[in-house]
Amino acid sequence: MMELTGTCPECETKLAVSDLTVGETFTCPECVLTLRINAVEDGVLVLEMVEKQLRDWGQ
């Protein structure tokens, strides 16, 4: 699987992830924020901060 790169919107750390797709979330190793992959443009991640929330998404 292709490795994707991006920049953390909070701390501007360069990130590289693999095995992740649009809509998934991961944690920035630097600032420990949860980031969601909004899109992938030319192999570059478009990231958005997600408020840390362990509650269920209401149904």
Ligand SMILES: [Zn+2]
């Ligand atoms: Zn960060």
